[in-house]
Amino acid sequence: MTSHTLWLALSLVGALVPVAPARAQTPPASTPVPATDSSAPAAASEPIGNVATLTGTATVIRNKNSLSLHLRDDIFLNDQVQTSSSSSLGITFNDATTFNLSASAKMTIDNYIYEDGGKQNAGIFDIGKGTVAFVAAAVAKTGDMKITTPTSTLGIRGTTGLVEVPQSAAAGGAAGSGNGENIKLYPDADGHVGRIEVNDHSGQRIGALTQGASGLTVHPGVGSARPTAQPLAISPQQATRDQGLVRQVHAAQTVGRQVVTEQRAARRANPPGANAPNRGNQPAQPQRQNQAPGQNRQGQQQPNQPAKPGEKPGQNTKQGTQPATPPKPGEKKSETKPGTTPAAQKPGERKPETAPATPPASPQRRGAAPQAPGASPAPQPAVRQGGAPPRPAQQRPRQPSPKEKKKKF
Secondary structure, eight states, rough: OOHHHHHHHHHHHHHHHHHOOOOOOOOOOTOOOOOOOSOOTTTOOOOOEEEEEESOOOEEEETTTEOOOOOTTTTTTEEEEEETTOOOOEEEEETEEEEEEEOOOOEEEEEEEEOOOOSSSEOOOOEEEEEEEEEHHHHHHEEEEEESSSEEEEEEOEEHHHHHOOOHHHTTOOTTOOOOOEEEEEEOOSSSSOOOOEOOOOOOOEEEEETEEEEEEEEEOOOOOOOOOEEEEHHHHHHHHHHHHHHHHHHHHHHHHHHHHHHHHHHHOOTTTOOOOOOGGOOOOOOOOOOTTTTOTTTSSSSTTTTTTOOOOTTOOOOOOOOOOOTTOOOOOOOTTTTTOOOOOOTOOOOOOOOOOOOOOOOTTTOOOOOOOTOOOOOOOOTTTTOOOOOOOOOOOOOOOOOHHHHHH
């Protein structure tokens, strides 16, 4: 077999062998993922509430970033809000449910579903520490509203309440160490008293509150034991302090309803992406009068204004300059060009009778007689450039010639 025949046979065998399809190459595990702005909520998320009242400093942890809160700021699902010492924060949600966090308090919005007129509304608010007053609204009346604490789960049935979680309970203290959580029930602003059901985290009932100004203290169980609830005796001093917190949350709800309504209307008018976000959606300040760019300075004629008497339309007078004085009735206009000095009068030559150009009006000399109406103004002596006015030329008597003298003699 020749080499040419061998090469042809190998070519035919290679053409008959099927070629395996190429596999898609997966990027290595170290391929970087494009970074996104973790401080902003997801594009599909909508605000569920707004900051209604704020005293001192408060922050929100959103997507692992800590941001300062301000009045009218939006609140989103999964936000964790907290206050510093000597601070308070009021938040009103879209259904008018309002929470008022006292100093050094923390709360997380774990779930919130609300639809106007809906029957499947729900909300879960986790109070991690501190004193928090609340007033329930549409979510509790038309759905399921719950408040969770480190020890218990509260079923809110449309009412006003107060939750106190001490720092030791937030840190998971042992039972019997005085770290119990206090749950209190108070009347609404209209006097209505609702119901608070106290359960453990598995849903087992451990107590309930149905009377105004009543409370329970919940202690965690030892080991795998269930938490226990005991009646709480509210002292007069505690009742006075609690009433102040209840009034604050009711006032925050009144303000928050208006804030939520205005912010929702502003979002409908300016959908996301149409304009840059405007905190508080404050309207742009109107431009002050006489502050437009390129406006004439003081002393210059303003546009679209009538000309002053004796001034041509469209003529602008510069600041500090005096407009030319028009000739008075019956007076001839001087033909002397501005800036030229009149020719000196020769001796024996009569002064021309042409009235000189009227100088700018000057104050009347003391003792001068008033000028009669309609009379021609008295001629004023010409003013030399840079000096005092020249004295009028005195006409000397005519000297007789030598011939006339001889005749006399």
